[in-house]
Amino acid sequence: MSIDMRQFHDSFFEESAEHLDEMERILMQVDLESPSADDLDSIFRAAHSIKGGSGIFGFDALGVVTHVMENLLDKVRAREMALESDLVEILLRTGDTLRTILGAYRGGESIPWTEVNQATEALEKVLKSHDGAPVEEPDVGSTPPETVGYGFFPAKPQPTEDDGFGFFEPDTAAAPIDEGFGFFDELPSGASPVAPESGPGFGFFGEEGGAAAAGSDSIAHPTKGIPPKADREAPGNAGDGEAESAVGHQKSVSPPVPKTSGGPSKTSAEKSLGREKRSSHESTSIRVDTLKVDQLINLVGELVITQSMLLDICKDVEGHNGERLERVLGELVRNTRELQESVMSVRMLPISFAFSRFPRVVRDLAGKLGKSIDLIVEGSETELDKGLIEKLVDPLTHLVRNSVDHGIETREARKAAGKPEKGNVVLRALQQGGNVVIEVADDGGGLDREKIIDKAIQRGLPLPDNPSDRDVWQLIMAPGFSTATVVTEVSGRGVGMDVVKRNIEALGGRLDILSAKGQGTTFSIHLPLTLAIVDGLCVLAGDQTFIIPLVNIIESMAPDAGSIKTLAGQDKLLSVRNHYWPVVALGAVMQVEKGTLDAEHSIMVLVEAGRRRFALQVDELVGQQQVVIKSLEQHYRRVSGVAGATILGDGGVALILDIEALAEHAISSETMEASTV
Amino acid sequence: MNEDQLTAAVSSENGQEFLTFTLGTEHYALDILKVKEIRGYDAVTKIANAPAFIKGVINLRGDIVPIIDLRMKFDIGDVTYNEFTIVIVLQINSRYVGVVVDAVSDVITLGKEDVRPAPEFGVSFDSRYLLGLASVGESMVVVIDIERLISSDEIGLMDQVSESSLTEPH
Numbered sequence: 001m002s003i004d005m006r007q008f009h010d011s012f013f014e015e016s017a018e019h020l021d022e023m024e025r026i027l028m029q030v031d032l033e034s035p036s037a038d039d040l041d042s043i044f045r046a047a048h049s050i051k052g053g054s055g056i057f058g059f060d061a062l063g064v065v066t067h068v069m070e071n072l073l074d075k076v077r078a079r080e081m082a083l084e085s086d087l088v089e090i091l092l093r094t095g096d097t098l099r100t101i102l103g104a105y106r107g108g109e110s111i112p113w114t115e116v117n118q119a120t121e122a123l124e125k126v127l128k129s130h131d132g133a134p135v136e137e138p139d140v141g142s143t144p145p146e147t148v149g150y151g152f153f154p155a156k157p158q159p160t161e162d163d164g165f166g167f168f169e170p171d172t173a174a175a176p177i178d179e180g181f182g183f184f185d186e187l188p189s190g191a192s193p194v195a196p197e198s199g200p201g202f203g204f205f206g207e208e209g210g211a212a213a214a215g216s217d218s219i220a221h222p223t224k225g226i227p228p229k230a231d232r233e234a235p236g237n238a239g240d241g242e243a244e245s246a247v248g249h250q251k252s253v254s255p256p257v258p259k260t261s262g263g264p265s266k267t268s269a270e271k272s273l274g275r276e277k278r279s280s281h282e283s284t285s286i287r288v289d290t291l292k293v294d295q296l297i298n299l300v301g302e303l304v305i306t307q308s309m310l311l312d313i314c315k316d317v318e319g320h321n322g323e324r325l326e327r328v329l330g331e332l333v334r335n336t337r338e339l340q341e342s343v344m345s346v347r348m349l350p351i352s353f354a355f356s357r358f359p360r361v362v363r364d365l366a367g368k369l370g371k372s373i374d375l376i377v378e379g380s381e382t383e384l385d386k387g388l389i390e391k392l393v394d395p396l397t398h399l400v401r402n403s404v405d406h407g408i409e410t411r412e413a414r415k416a417a418g419k420p421e422k423g424n425v426v427l428r429a430l431q432q433g434g435n436v437v438i439e440v441a442d443d444g445g446g447l448d449r450e451k452i453i454d455k456a457i458q459r460g461l462p463l464p465d466n467p468s469d470r471d472v473w474q475l476i477m478a479p480g481f482s483t484a485t486v487v488t489e490v491s492g493r494g495v496g497m498d499v500v501k502r503n504i505e506a507l508g509g510r511l512d513i514l515s516a517k518g519q520g521t522t523f524s525i526h527l528p529l530t531l532a533i534v535d536g537l538c539v540l541a542g543d544q545t546f547i548i549p550l551v552n553i554i555e556s557m558a559p560d561a562g563s564i565k566t567l568a569g570q571d572k573l574l575s576v577r578n579h580y581w582p583v584v585a586l587g588a589v590m591q592v593e594k595g596t597l598d599a600e601h602s603i604m605v606l607v608e609a610g611r612r613r614f615a616l617q618v619d620e621l622v623g624q625q626q627v628v629i630k631s632l633e634q635h636y637r638r639v640s641g642v643a644g645a646t647i648l649g650d651g652g653v654a655l656i657l658d659i660e661a662l663a664e665h666a667i668s669s670e671t672m673e674a675s676t677v
Numbered sequence: 678m679n680e681d682q683l684t685a686a687v688s689s690e691n692g693q694e695f696l697t698f699t700l701g702t703e704h705y706a707l708d709i710l711k712v713k714e715i716r717g718y719d720a721v722t723k724i725a726n727a728p729a730f731i732k733g734v735i736n737l738r739g740d741i742v743p744i745i746d747l748r749m750k751f752d753i754g755d756v757t758y759n760e761f762t763i764v765i766v767l768q769i770n771s772r773y774v775g776v777v778v779d780a781v782s783d784v785i786t787l788g789k790e791d792v793r794p795a796p797e798f799g800v801s802f803d804s805r806y807l808l809g810l811a812s813v814g815e816s817m818v819v820v821i822d823i824e825r826l827i828s829s830d831e832i833g834l835m836d837q838v839s840e841s842s843l844t845e846p847h
Contacts, residue, residue: 591726636743637833641725
């Protein structure tokens with residue numbers, strides 16, 4: 001029995017954590033001026049569910065806090081209490097406390113009762129202050145004409161016979177309610193006046209649309225005061241100054257939805273769409289252990305290998321049977337590919353799982369630093385392997401904090417530079433071929449080239465004679481490039497950048513930096529879509545097959561006679577359309593035993609990695625195929641220049657090249673010589 | 678060579694089973710419980726920048742398994758590869774590794790009293806990797822501590838100190 005309970009505990013902890021995340025997410029993006037009923041409901045439900053669960057399992061500390069929280073949220077939900085930024089702050093902090101308590105219960109540690117009591121007191125204080133004084137309803141009062149239904153509330157500001165809920169007396173009287181949970185019934189009554197004509201379903205949209213205009217203090221907008229249906233469309237046309245000013249009134253942290261020049265109307269429309277999608281998603285999902293998924297992926301990988309072996313055998317079968325076999329195998333190939341894609345997609349999650357925490361991070365940090373910063377999140381629906389997302393959180397957090405801390409200047413500095421006081425940090429994800437690109441961009445001061453060079457010289461870091469910007473930016477990722485006074489007066493950007501770079505490289509990705517003085521800095525992370533499969537080009541060098549990841553390949557060619565130049569008698573250069581490419585002989589670097597062809601008779605594959613380009617000299621191109629990446633490290637160890645291995649159709653092993661690491665070879669001629677012995 | 682190891686390896690009262698094999702003219706034995714399978718030598722995929730005795734990797738039903746040639750490592754016998762060349766696939770901890778030997782001979786049971794301490798010199802193996810010597814009929818069998826040998830730095834199959842220090846953040 002005790003095991004059973006433990007199981008329930010685990011899922012309770014997990015679900016509660018999700019509820020808290022959801023609550024935080026909503027709190028971060030909610031429009032304070034006129035929060036949508038959906039959002040308020042969700043927050044309330046989160047607290048309510050945690051309270052319910054903690055009651056069942058006897059987690060008193062959780063119960064105490066969530067109980068007060070629930071009461072408070074209920075009033076907010078019933079629109080008796082405005083969701084002010086102070087309240088949001090308290091709720092966020094309460095969320096943190098709840099996480100701590102959850103963690104304590106989960107780890108079997110002692111309950112931090114002082115924190116519990118503090119959180120409870122803070123909430124109770126808010127409740128009391130509300131009960132004591134009749135509270136104005138700013139979201140309602142300031143926008144009477146836009147929604148006819150809201151007109152009721154300020155029209156009857158009768159504070160309260162018994163409990164201060166007097167505002168709602170007319171409504172509650174109409175709707176029969178039971179004692180403690182009357183608030184539930186109040187909800188529809190609170191929402192329905194918004195859209196008396198178009199039905200409750202559209203009420204939310206009307207409200208969202210209204211949100212755009214509600215921010216502005218002016219109430220003379222011509223689109224207001226007309227029925228919600230028109231109201232919903234109106235902001236779309238309202239690309240005028242007033243809509244612009246509404247943006248200005250939004251909280252310093254934007255909702256994590258793509259923000260476009262189209263203005264706030266688009267934002268809120270997408271917000272509603274996103275919510276609908278999310279709720280339908282929740283209702284149909286199941287929770288599966290990732291181990292099971294991984295097992296499935298492995299099995300499918302095996303299946304793909306077996307299938308390509310079958311295809312090999314099929315080539316030897318002649319006559320009628322051969323044709324039949326080929327046809328059937330063709331079908332099998334299609335099915336397996338689809339199966340593989342579906343299974344892989346199970347592991348894919350939208351990157352919002354990683355992005356969702358950043359509004360909070362930016363908000364807290366910006367508040368602490370006294371800066372005002374908008375976080376703009378784009379492309380959070382981009383899908384990425386779950387394992388990658390988890391491992392991305394740390395490097396991303398570092399980059400975002402970096403941008404907020406060191407990237408964006410202080411308000412005064414921004415003003416002096418003629419920029420708007422409010423800085424922007426953009427978190428953007430997009431898919432580019434077989435890669436996912438994640439960017440952290442700020443419109444701050446940019447990196448200071450001279451200071452970085454000075455610092456590098458001080459530290460004796462190797463530096464080319466005429467370093468390009470790119471070379472210079474790479475310097476901040478040198479280990480221990482600790483940067484007090486390098487970039488800003490407070491501290492520098494290099495802190496831990498080497499760790500970020502290494503973490504990203506460990507995921508098979510790379511980190512690029514773009515920066516312009518006075519205009520900002522962009523860190524872009526390029527990652528493979530998944531860790532398990534790569535599209536590659538099979539090539540031969542000597543008697544061995546190698547796989548070059550397709551993402552690295554620019555083109556391949558048979559060199560013309562005379563296009564290969566020799567440098568210092570050793571290094572070769574390939575001249576292609578007036579560009580010289582250093583040549584790396586694959587057979588030599590990989591120490592292939594059987595002799596390889598000389599440069600003039602071999603094939604050159606032009607490859608690129610991390611903006612470093614070179615020509616890879618191979619004997620023969622075999623063909624393009626999708627290969628399952630097998631770990632070399634599982635039974636052996638990491639090999640330089642090799643990203644992994646795969647199993648070929650004949651059952652043999654081929655190494656998948658790590659072009660980035662080979663490029664390191666290519667730039668240092670000493671290693672070249674050493675490896676060509 | 679210490680007593681505890683020997684006791685651990687040759688634990689049960691009836692002794693323990695060992696697989697004997699030959700390298701050149703010498704006879705060796707290793708703990709049979711470490712053996713996953715025995716297979717013929719097949720084409721390997723060479724790995725760059727590895728010592729010569731690491732022949733490369735093979736596909737063992739989807740696992741990429743390194744193959745090492747003990748004859749080359751310890752410079753015993755002629756290194757030739759033909760259809761009779763044998764690979765003993767071992768499972769050491771959770772890792773697989775294939776070991777090329779000249780021939781596999783027998784499975785023998787050795788009790789504790791059968792295994793005598795090895796001399797400090799006179800065999801090709803460093804005494805750290807030996808459990809002792811045993812006499813089987815006319816011949817002498819060198820009992821190897823295969824787990825210790827395979828996971829040693831000397832073989833260098835596994836990333837140990839060097840790798841972990843690389844990935845550790847400051």
